[in-house]
Amino acid sequence: MEHLHTISHIEIPAPDFTKAIDFYTHVFGWGIELVTVGHYAFYTIGNTGRGGAFDSSLMPAPEKTGPQVVIDVEDISVMLKSIKTNGGEVILEKTEIPGGHGYYAAFKDPNGNYMQIHARQ
Template structure:
């Protein structure tokens, strides 16, 4: 179960997604691509520049306000999500969101919670 140091994705969990789209557009110049049908709620993929691939997302939190440790999630690129979740659990963490298919070519993600309540995302091609 090797992983790279690469950050694969990040999410900012928000309550009012329209307001936060406008805020981050003003601060960073971000534009957005919608992700229709996302199973966990409204989701906007963040695009930093014209023609650039999305680099993260704004996710409407199912809980308001988002709990501590869940407001921003960084996804780390790993070779084996299942093995990494097992290692996190063996070290005292818990699975927060099990492995799920993001859809087609986008791969898979999961989130574990460390012993202090921080959420860490995992991302893999398979």
């Protein structure tokens, strides 16, 4: 297999399924394919064929616990405005990563999932 030992799928808790789908399609432009209405929906990121799923049977973990999901974006400031406009909450404003690794910010989506965004500038 070509993609052995890579992450193939990330499930995002979505107790409020509709809010999750609306938020990620509007903020990040992810494509959605409903599998079973009200429980599970696959998402794809751009034309990569990669993504994961929203699962309404999962509950968000407490902030900063477990694996952290970081989404690459072009402009953090623009994305933070979109996150707020679409029902998300900014937890950490744009912050420089030492060593020339760019910047990151943190937010909670409308279901309370703690997520991060990253940009080179």
